[in-house]
Amino acid sequence: MATFPEFISQNEDRDGVRLSWNVWPSSRLEATRLVVPLAALLSPLREREDLPPIQYEPVLCSRATCRAVLNPLCQVDYRAKLWACNFCYQRNQFPPSYAGISEVNQPAELLPQFSTIEYVVQRGPQMPLVFLYVVDTCLEEEDLQALKESLQMSLSLLPPASLVGLITFGRMVQVHELQGPEGIAKSYVFRGAKDLSAKQLQEMLGLTKPAAAQTRGAQPAPSPLCNR
Numbered sequence: 001m002a003t004f005p006e007f008i009s010q011n012e013d014r015d016g017v018r019l020s021w022n023v024w025p026s027s028r029l030e031a032t033r034l035v036v037p038l039a040a041l042l043s044p045l046r047e048r049e050d051l052p053p054i055q056y057e058p059v060l061c062s063r064a065t066c067r068a069v070l071n072p073l074c075q076v077d078y079r080a081k082l083w084a085c086n087f088c089y090q091r092n093q094f095p096p097s098y099a100g101i102s103e104v105n106q107p108a109e110l111l112p113q114f115s116t117i118e119y120v121v122q123r124g125p126q127m128p129l130v131f132l133y134v135v136d137t138c139l140e141e142e143d144l145q146a147l148k149e150s151l152q153m154s155l156s157l158l159p160p161a162s163l164v165g166l167i168t169f170g171r172m173v174q175v176h177e178l179q180g181p182e183g184i185a186k187s188y189v190f191r192g193a194k195d196l197s198a199k200q201l202q203e204m205l206g207l208t209k210p211a212a213a214q215t216r217g218a219q220p221a222p223s224p225l226c227n228r
Helices: 004-015 026-033 141-157 196-202
Strands: 015-018 040-042 075-077 080-085 092-093 129-137 163-169 171-179 186-191 224-227
Touching: 004 015, 129 141, 186 196
Parallel strands: 129 163
Antiparallel strands: 015 040, 075 080, 080 092, 163 171, 171 186, 186 224
């Protein structure tokens, strides 16, 4: 019988996921009292030889604001053919293809050893994968060099046609533009101590749709600080 630390370590090794807390707060009040916020360190490119791809569509929660995927932590009523989402507690009907489900005949996504699953989705257009690197630059020179080498190795392992973003932060937060003209480095620099709303960030990064018309005499929005 494995101890709780051993159980956590086994799950981290299997799924490539490490959480900042092993026990989550049970209420909003408890969450506000956390000294360290809830966070997860993911290793999406971790290789597993015992993880065969699943050749069918994932079963999603029916609640429009949730859409979580069926997993081993969901509660299942095999007699009524229902499952309860472990995120929003919505009760969902299994699709017709799961008519033969039972306690002794379970799909892979309900087995504990398949808490991580790779689905091969057959329908719909194949969208490029998106990888966003968020890098802390407040490191010693030796650690920073090791970080650069790790990033270069990670970039070399990305699938072709992937979309890549880079954000670095120290005293300032820099959002780097990676597809600019060759030889011209460009980044948007924000003060780390200044709070900005999501709308302000979208406007500064040029992510908002241009207005249909502007009144006469209207002044353009200020542009963010750029390094060239």
